[in-house]
Amino acid sequence: MPGTPLLEVGRLVHMTPWGFVMEVSVTVNGEVRTVDVEPRTLLAHFLRDELGLTGTNIGCDTSSCGACTVLVDGRSAKSCTMLAVQVDGADVTTIEGLAGKDGLHPMQEAFHECHALQCGYCTPGMVMAAVSLVDEYSDLDADGVREGLEGNLCRCTGYQNIVKAVLAASE
């Protein structure tokens, strides 16, 4: 959205009838995307509404449920607790970027094999959190997986098969 330059500290900021907007340039799933956003835009809404990547879900207002988990520079982050402007210049991976041409990511495959999802709403966030967890912590056991996923709530599975899947994928 074009507008009149208002002030300049670090980056160009514009004023529109909607307030400030700022250009954000971010690599999402390997592709550079450049979009003007209001600074208050949550990363989750940016991904969903601006980029059409609706696989990242929103399940709460308090950073509690983890349904919105994505990878920012390779590490899990709750995209409802980040502003889009914070990822300017960063590398973001969403659930849409996980499966390759050859099929599902091993973590997705393990969730499928272990029946680790039911309604599937928490699943994208849970899978992203699990991918990050397995990358961050070596020698995970069941307790480690349970604690590592403490910030991702699932209402359907009772977690038993999720733990099984993450352990399977971590091997």
Place this chain on the structure above:
Amino acid sequence: MTVTDTPFAGGVVGEARLRKEDPALLTGEAKFIDDLELPGALWVACVRSPHAHARINGIDTSDALAVDGVIAVYTGTDLADTWAAPLPCAWPVTDDMKNPDHFPVAQGKANYAGDIVAVVVATSRYAAADGLEGVVVDYEPLDAVVSVEDAESDRVVIHEDLGTNVSYEWPLIPDPEGVDAAFEAATHHVTETYVHQRLIPAPMEPRGVAVVPAPHNGDMTLYSSTQIPHVLKVMAALTLGVPEQKLRVIAPSVGGGFGCKLNVYAEEILCMALAQRHGVPVRWTESRTEAAGSTIQGRAQRQTIELASDADGKLTAVRATLLADMGAYLQLVAPGVPLLGAFLYHGLYDVPFYSFTCKSVFTNLTPTDAYRGAGRPEATYAIERAMDALAVAVGVGTDEIRSRNFIPTEKFPYDSPAGLVFDSGDYQPALDRAKELIGWDTRMAEQAERRAAGSTTHLGLGISTYVEMCGLAPSRVLASLNYAAGGWESATVRILPTCKIQVVTGASPHGQGHETCWSMIVADRLGVDPDDVEVLHSDTAISPLGMDTYGSRSLSVGGTAIWMATEKVVEKAATIAAHMLEANPEDLELTGGVFSVKGSPEAEVPLAGVAFAAFTAHDLPDGVEPNLEAQVTWDPPNFTFPFGAHIALVEIDEATGAVDLVDYAACDDCGNQINPMIVEGQLHGGIVQGIAQALWEEAIYDEDGQCRSANLADYLVPSAAECIDMKLDHTVTPSPTNPMGVKGIGEAGTIASTAAVMNAVVDALRPLGVTEMAMPASPMAVRRAIEAAGGGAS
């Protein structure tokens, strides 16, 4: 019937087949309500009363209208002429039930914190959120009624025109004199009072609505994150006064429901009205915090249960008295929820005399309605907690008291004292197996050792056995309970020209895995690959007939309809195959996807050949219509009655009061299983949901009726870190109610587990003098109970 009398063809049924639903859900491809792309859609945000009870003296919308992007703001008065009828309650359980008018936007008075008082329409979700802050409402707060006892007293009458807060009283006492006599003659008379705290269902996907109008031809498509697109279509048409044939309802991918999406909500009707008014798509997505005041809550009742028994602990009568909280208004099936438990307060015990009475009242709190198990968890909790109290009174083990009272296997079908016929059951083996899984004797010994050693970490073992009634429901039984609809289900099975299969069901899955299971049922019979079977659902234009998904009905009712439609289409295919083979249809059998003549295996035609012949219609037998398609509507003759035994082991830290769940075992029986992997998954989730009521979850309201646990930071849905691996097994006692011998498993875990955990908690604390514990058994509550009993290392 034994396991070997399988009604299945020996194909895929019974396999732990992976779900066909998964790939879309695992990759973000699935579309939930908020994922829908609706160009030009207006966003709705609801101004909700912050007060539980307040007169609305005026609403100033001018600041909101000045917000960029806000295009309209409506109050209840502005929309008063929009509604053809109040929001529906489909279950007037008594003829004189009091049911206050409930409109999508309140007028004059707000009756709970969350009641919609105005609505903002804006061009984006952000603008709609900004608009909310600009609506200034002049409230005059009134005294709020927040407890059922206060409600019953009529100190403050919430709906003045009704004259009372009591909505209805519903008794079920087949033989009052018999009950009284049994209690007079009883050696043991146990009286227990339990409170089921309010629960927030909290499916991970909040609700959402989107409505796409076609202003010129009058069509309207309502998308909703709902369990009940079919029921919603009828109710929405009536409530808004739009022609039903012009209304299409679609439930996209639905991220869990647990009963809270089994409703007709204000926002659904409101978005329809606004789409009609503005002539463009209109959408609303619930926020999690908003949900505490916009989506129904569950449980919320006080129970008194009395048991009469002889000296050996053999039950002679059960009397249950309920005081149930309906919240501020009656939602779709709320009055009927206690009734779904009304028949089960004697549990799976053979009891001659039975008495149940429920009084339901209005409070200034969020309306309640069905939540996973709806009535049966409450009933199971009462009888199973009370059985432990009886065991103590009689001086026998908690396992033994149950074994002494189980309905004997030879009594099935069992005429229950409440007037039901329990279809099939064999209870003792389930308890034996659960005890084996948990290592009952070892654990009991460990508990005794710790007690003897004076340990301050106390072990507790708790049993909960259960029987439930599910597979809702025989329409005639529903009629006798004054329910305003039937309980049938519809299915169509269509064999396409290329021998691929389409199944259309009126059930509306939202995470259970029905597509996988239903395709297995059809594939098993037709001898095709389940991947060649597509299950279509949740769109009233594709599946016009249906009663949707709740009450663990989708297999025993919906699946049975599919089974029967499959049989029907096979019958038609056999007629055509017989014509092709110049044989009699009754001499044909369909095995592995091929019709052959019994006794002459060389005379055969594949189903694919029949399908194509039915499509070309070049040479069909006289009177046979082209194409292979059959539709069946099945109305079950009875409920089904799954059962099982669950055992929890907890450890309690005396100093802090912390309850640690150490082990959990269950043996369940849902009759024949289509896909054991999915059965286990349903149990895992169900058990945890029930445990969560025992240990963590509670919709906490203060004395002003404000919810203090509205978001997921304060409402303690457990995470993986709080849960443990459960040990599950099953027995198989097929149901005679339907041809597949299936029961239901969606709610069983939740029905059973709460009482098991609470019995374990009380068992652990009993040596300290604690005899009762309210839910949830939070560390502070447990510590307080220990202190009150005079015990407790500090």
Place this chain on the structure above:
Amino acid sequence: MIPAAVGYVRADSTEEAVAALREHGDEAKLLAGGQSLIPLMRLRLARPGLLVDMGRADDLRGISVDGDTVSIGALTSHSDLEHSAELAEVCPLLAHVASQIGDPAVRHRGTLGGSLVHADPASDLPAAVLALGGTLVATGPDGSREIEVSDFFTGFLESALAADEVLIAVRIPISTGGWSYQKFNRRAQDWAIVGVAVAESGAGVSLVNMGSTPLRASAVEAAVAGGAGVSDAASVAADGTEPPSDNNADASYREHLARVLTERALVDAGA
């Protein structure tokens, strides 16, 4: 829920941040990892006029040891603290406490400085730093100054930092003596209902969520220093505190927990 409109500038260095704070005054709010601020903004409980985003000020990230002192940049993430082999060596309490915060996603974004400046009495890190002692380094228009940790937390969500100052580093003494962190909550992801941090076998003891600020348990420290046994020392853990009441605990239960957890922490720390 959605934050109110807000302005935004990026400050990739301390100087830029200080300049932005000076220019915009009370309207401006520093954004580090955002793990406390953004949830408050979503609920519209916080509505700053301007965010000054220091998230990329990489000069404020890192852990270094110089003699007896560990210096940690304010923007060092909880995750970096948790995984630092060096920190585990010279100050295991801090590394461990960092691993107990929230969940991994929160730890990836949340920062030590953000947590300290937010000054939430229910947070883990402020209490840990209190138990360890040391100084906090702040930079403002007039240059840098050091603030004693014990002087830093001045009220509920309030610190000794001036409106135009930026916290740039934390300096704590190396601490390899007996330590413990007892965090009590109902769900792993939740704030502590009560927490107790013990450093140097009881020389430093602090309490989480026992008042309007993170608290030193001075009476316990004095008792330990005076040679009291752990039970006696722990029995004064709640003395002088005014703990809050909420859904999970009332004040008297918190006081009880403080005593129980302090005893366990002291035992665990070998006091």
